[in-house]
Amino acid sequence: xxxxxxxxxxxxxxxxxxxxxxxxxxxxxxxxxxxxxxxxxxxxxxxxxxxxxxxxxxxxxxxxxxxxxxxxxxxxxxxxxxxxxxxxxxxxxxxxxxxxxxxxxxxxxxxxxxxxxxxxxxxxxxxxxxxxxxxxxxxxxxxxxxxxxxxxxxxxxxxxxxxxxxxxxxxxxxxxxxxxxxxxxxxxxxxxxxxxxxxxxxxxxxxx
Numbered sequence: 001x002x003x004x005x006x007x008x009x010x011x012x013x014x015x016x017x018x019x020x021x022x023x024x025x026x027x028x029x030x031x032x033x034x035x036x037x038x039x040x041x042x043x044x045x046x047x048x049x050x051x052x053x054x055x056x057x058x059x060x061x062x063x064x065x066x067x068x069x070x071x072x073x074x075x076x077x078x079x080x081x082x083x084x085x086x087x088x089x090x091x092x093x094x095x096x097x098x099x100x101x102x103x104x105x106x107x108x109x110x111x112x113x114x115x116x117x118x119x120x121x122x123x124x125x126x127x128x129x130x131x132x133x134x135x136x137x138x139x140x141x142x143x144x145x146x147x148x149x150x151x152x153x154x155x156x157x158x159x160x161x162x163x164x165x166x167x168x169x170x171x172x173x174x175x176x177x178x179x180x181x182x183x184x185x186x187x188x189x190x191x192x193x194x195x196x197x198x199x200x201x202x203x204x205x206x207x208x
């Protein structure tokens with residue numbers, strides 16, 4: 001393990017990330033199971049009876065997106081996955097000879113991977129040694145969306161609620177409301193097509 005200025009790297013980081021993902025995936029799996037149970041109970045709130053639990057999409061931002069992608073591998077009932085600017089830690093299955101080992105098992109569900117501008121530049125520079133790019137190369141049905149001028153927090157509503165805090169945590173030059181509209185449209189189009197069978201299939205790669 002190499003530690004400098006409070007940073008954890010190498011194999012120690014790999015094990016820490018696996019712990020993070022295990023905790024978060026258990027949380028998401030628990031929520032999904034509770035929704036299924038409540039939807040099946042006649043005494044549940046009417047909201048649960050409006051849900052179509054035969055068509056399930058999961059999504060998340062940052063580590064939430066990584067968690068959604070991991071759950072998409074583990075839960076056969078999930079039909080579509082969206083990752084909003086997250087590194088796919090669940091695709092990292094080992095650490096050997098100073099390098100992360102990435103799975104080559106094809107990703108089994110339609111998945112939309114959304115990138116901020118610098119994240120995508122870094123990912124393409126690393127290539128297939130980066131988890132997201134390896135997953136894209138091996139997936140049965142994968143899509144990418146890059147929003148030019150965006151930063152990590154532009155895929156949340158924080159820039160609209162607290163621009164100062166969002167800027168401290170990482171935003172880009174893109175208009176926050178425009179980025180939110182792009183994100184919302186992409187999410188809706190992807191889920192409508194893969195869960196409802198509505199609309200038209202989106203292209204494998206888009207840059208806006």
